[in-house]
Amino acid sequence: MKGLRLLFVSFLLAGASQLKAQEKIVWEIASGDTVHQRILFRQINNVLTAAPDTKIEVVFHSLAIFAVLKDTGYFKEQILQAHKRGVVIAVCNNSLKSRNISKDRVIPEAVIVPVSILEIAGKQREGWSYIKAE
Template sequence: MKKYKLLLVTVMLLAFSFAKAQEKIVWEISSGDTAQQRILFRQINNVLTAAPDTKIEVVFHGFAIFAVLNDTGYFHQQILQAHKKGVVIAACNNSLKSRNISKDRVIPEATIVPVSILEIAAKQREGWSYIKAE
């Protein structure tokens, strides 16, 4: 009987720890469409309003790479606000290279990752939820 009680307590503690686990979300955006980017930032704000401790990383690649450049980013203020709230802004180096864009043009708040898909896959291996912005 003691074994069953110990097992039950262990299961309950594990269930409680999973329920209290911090959410971690990696968002992927490849579109240069400003309407889709606007929706992305609204969704990020909605999540952080409902669950302020959520860890978020947004991976910009493809045509979305222009959103994280000093001279072409339409949502620079939203990126700065998200960054101040702890959101990691990741820019794909492959997307920069394929468009002959210098890393110097990337906003200082962004982290440059070698390959967007590998960054997303690594986050998923670490237990992050994946969201494709569309």
């Protein structure tokens, strides 16, 4: 009977530790559509409200890079608020180069990664959950 109780307690403790595991999410956004971008920022806010310790990185590539440029971004305030809450804003250098956009035009809160897909794959290898923004 004592062994059975010990086994039960160990299962409870194992389950509790699983619940406290920190979530890590890497979001990919390629769309330049402001509707998709608005949804992305709402989802990020919802996640951080429900689970403030969640680690989040958003990888902007393709047409979405215009959202993180100093002179063209429509959601600068949402990006700044997300950044203040610990969200990493990553921008694909290949997307910048293919459009002849200087790195100097990228907002200072963003980090530039060489290749968006490799950044996302690396995060997945590290155990991050992958979400594609639509």
